[in-house]
Amino acid sequence: MPAVTETIDTVQSVTEGTYKWGFETDIEMEFAPKGLNEDIVRFISHKKNEPAWLLEWRLKAFALWLKMEEPRWSAVSYPAIDYQDAYYYAAPKQKAKPKSLDEVDPELLKTYAKLGIPLKEQAILAGVEGAGEAPADAGRMPIAVDAVFDSVSVATTFKARLEKEGIIFCSISEAVQNHPELVRQYLGTVVPQGDNFYAALNSAVFTDGSFVYIPKGVRCPMELSTYFRINAKSTGQFERTLIIADEGSTVSYLEGCTAPMRDENQLHAAVVELVALDDASIKYSTVQNWYPGDAEGRGGIYNFVTKRAQCRGRRSKVSWTQVETGSAITWKYPSCVLLGDDSVGEFYSVAITNNRQQADTGTKMIHVGKRTTSTIVSKGISAGRGQNTYRGLVRVAPSAGNARNFTQCDSLLIGDQCGAHTVPYIENRCMTAKVEHEATTSRIAEDQLFYCRQRGLSEEDAVGLIVNGFCREVLKELPMEFAVEAQKLLQISLEGSVG
Amino acid sequence: MTAHPTGHPSGAEGFLHRFEGLRSRLPGARLDFVDALRGEAAEAFRQQGFPTRRVEAWKYTDLRPVAAAGFDEPLTAIDTAPALPPAHGAARAVFVDGRFREDLSQLDGLGYAAANLAVALPRLQGRLGGLAADGAQPMVALNTMLFEDGLVVTVPAGVAAGVLDLVSVATASERPEAFHPRHLIRLEAGASLTLIETATGPSASRYLHNPVYEIEVAEGARLTHARLQQEGDAGFQLSTAYARIAEGGTYDNFTLNAGGKLVRNEIHAVLSGPRAACHMNGAQLLRDGQHADTTTVLDHAAPDCASRQTYKTVLAGRSRGVFQGKIHVHQIAQRTDGYQMNQVLLLSPEAEIDSKPQLEIYADDVKCSHGATVGEIDAEQLFYLRSRGIPEERARAMLVEAFLREAIEGVQDETARAALDAAVTRWWEGQEAAA
Secondary structure, eight states, rough: HHHHHHHHHHHHHSSSSSOOOOOOOOOEEOOOSSSSOOOOOHHHHHTEEEEEOHHHHHHHHHHHHOOOOOOOSEEEEEEEOOOOOBBBOOOOSSSSSSGGGGGGHHHHHHHHHHHHOOHHHHHHHHHTTTTSSSOOOOOOEEEEEEEOOOOOOOOOOSHHHHHTTTTTTEHHHHHHHHHHHHHHHHHSSOTTTSSSSHHHHHHHOOOOOEEEEETOOOOOOSSEEEEEEOTTTOOOOOOOEEEEEHHHOOEEEEEEEEOOOOSEEEEOOOOEEEEOOOEOOOEEEEEOOOOOTTTTTTTTTEOOOOEEEEEETTEEEEEEEEEEOOOOOOEOOEEEOOTTTOOOEEEEEEEEETTTOEEEEOOEEEEOOOOOOOEEEEEEEEEEEEEEEEEEEEEETTOOOOOOEEEEEEEEEEEETTTEEEEEEEEEOTTTTTEEEEEEEOOOOHHHHHHHHHOOEEEEHHHHOOOOOOOHHHHHTTTTTHHHHHHHHHHHHHHTTOO | OOTTSSSOOOOOHHHHHHHHHHGGSTTTTTTTTHHHHHHHHHHHHHOOSOOTTTSSGGGTTTOOHHHHSOOOOOOOOOOSSOOOOOOHHHHHHEEEETEEEEEGGGGGOOSSSEEHHHHHGGGGGTTTSSOOOOOOOOHHHHHHHHHHOEEEEETTTEEEEEEEEEEEOOOSSSOOOOOOOEEEEEEEETOEEEEEEEEOOOSSSEEEEEEEEEEEEOOOEEEEEEEEOOOTTOOOOEEEEEEEEEOOOOEEEEEEEEOOOOEEEEEEEEOOOTTTTEEEEEEEEEETTTEEEEEEEEOSSSSSSSEEEEEEEEEEOEEEEEEEEEEEEEETTTTTEEEHHHHEEEEEEEEEEEEEEEEEOOOOSSSEEEEEEEOOOOHHHHHHHTTTOHHHHHHHHHHHHHHHHHTTTTTOHHHHHHHHHHHHHHHHHHHHHHH
């Protein structure tokens, strides 16, 4: 798997905690004029050849956004963002839309190859042609990738293979063109336009993202994934992802992201909406590795993201797993609204802040249906001058008889300049519900370190080992390739934090 | 501004209006420092008004019922002696409708200084408002603006002061009354005191009891502060305590919330010297229509300090319980040991609990944890008792009582623990009789 070999190379080549995804691709780009106003919203909609209803929808969101105030309640601080000083649309110039991967700009393919993202189907399936379903490569399943470069999706792999199963996996712009009825039926039903400041901004100016529809009873034969790349200067990335799992279907979706190293702060304000119908199951995994800024806190991505799932069907299930190592600031609360009886929500999170990174992340579990259950496991690691906050809500409505929640939040502090904070909210209006929350904060125990050092591990390796153990409950929830990647990332993110 | 039926304005306006009218007659009006404090507080209160639920610290407690009531000052002190709760020791300070009653109190020959605030005021420059200086707290500003009396205690170094009862009694009145006592408690180095506070009131009258405490625990001193809140069914109690605990000192607070219509028990404790300790515990059993809020903010501002918090809540009927607990560990506070537990038992499908435990930690060598649980009576425990021949109702009662008592076990001082135990028993018997 390229992602794996790549990571191993990374770990070997790393010297000074460098961000190896920080290169910039020199490619001819097309921009919308700088700034944000109704004309820009119209420009984006026009550029994407959108139907009138979607333009109206965007304009409504824009009007709502103008009246909203930027949220200030989270434990992060940053200078005021000038929303007029950014490009809201940036796309690699293309002569005509590429019909197949062979026609995609080689510069782009090189970029993704460098990032370790397989955009070539044959690369993964090498030697498998005609070998039927089972790939020969160590029994690993291939991964279908939707690659988003700044504002647009540049390629989606394995489309034909997925179409055979009736699965729709494409960029959301394509879905608007080819499956408008589905998009219109679901878009904004989980995260409405006026949900919050960043969601409203996203609704107005979203440019691309992934769209997934899994038909009734279908188990998606491979992992679906989207790789987000911010490349252009002074741009914001506003992607929108919509995943619908119809009755009895199952899908696992992965998401990764990187950006070049720059002194400026770039805004990433995504919206992800998941809908799970009766007996459907969605597993959503994120390895977030946006550029975190340098050791002095210059530059880095502001990652202000709204992610929410609705378990609409009975016995439906949504599981969020996230490993947050990047971004200067992370503000994100992947949530589950458990509407269907017996539906299940899960949230597994590892968040690392080093240097001057700030993370305010957690989840909301809203229990509405009977016997709904939710599990929250959050591991926060602070090093350097990082500030790490878990902020979560468990709300149980009177209708959610026998609902059950278990929450565990652990924080690890490495160094005396960092901070770890836990802010859980529990709101229970149901007598038969059972809610449990526990949180701990500590540092790496001397005896654990001593034990590892005594056996010949360097201090840095020992810390890496202990941190990986600390995060194990979350990492084991990740698909295998991602888990390996994530473990290495943890090590890299903590570099320079010891001694 | 809404008009009260009797013509008294309600809400913040009402209080500001009365402050303007009374300013020159309030205790300490001729003392510049007191008048200046009141003036600043009035300005802060004017700007903020009653906190709304949009203020994070008041997210779960709606003060509109308090704001909507138009309050009067209590009329001049009544001479009749109201029924007093049982005494726990020889020393006692009694306040009726917020005013000190010398005839009912016993503060002579104590070996330490205890007096009422209205008398002690001239000597309190620099001490009054020293801890409760937070302008961002509207209820504290309201207290500073309008306090008339309170208890001032100073226990000299090394003196073991024993037990002191602090009694607050509200009397029945036709119009809602408000009183805002300010209590200043200071323990000098190595001193100790057990302060047992009982607040009661008539069941039918609406009133607001808005006490503010400024508590100083010096090096190696030990204060046990047991609070039995038994306000009348229609009473509001909004209390705010500020405590500062110096090196090696201990502050042990236990609050039993057994009465009142709308109650808030807010404690801000600062561990300011190494090896200081703070225990904050509480139990509450709420019935129909009651709302009780416990809000604690614990600042670990020095190394090697320990804090323990256990709060137990039982909710019956259409009651609502709120717990907000914050542990703030400053960067200097290495080797902090902090623990907080909030447990809730739901007895009714109409009850609601909102719980927000919070850790804010800036030091790395710490051991901090918090836990919160919400649930109904454990079916297995119930089965265990039933299988031994105990009737269901009795079994449930036993389990609830055991659940509450667990919190009292943490109280170190025996007199205080016995008083709390007795209060729980009385209260529990009342519950059972009512059921």
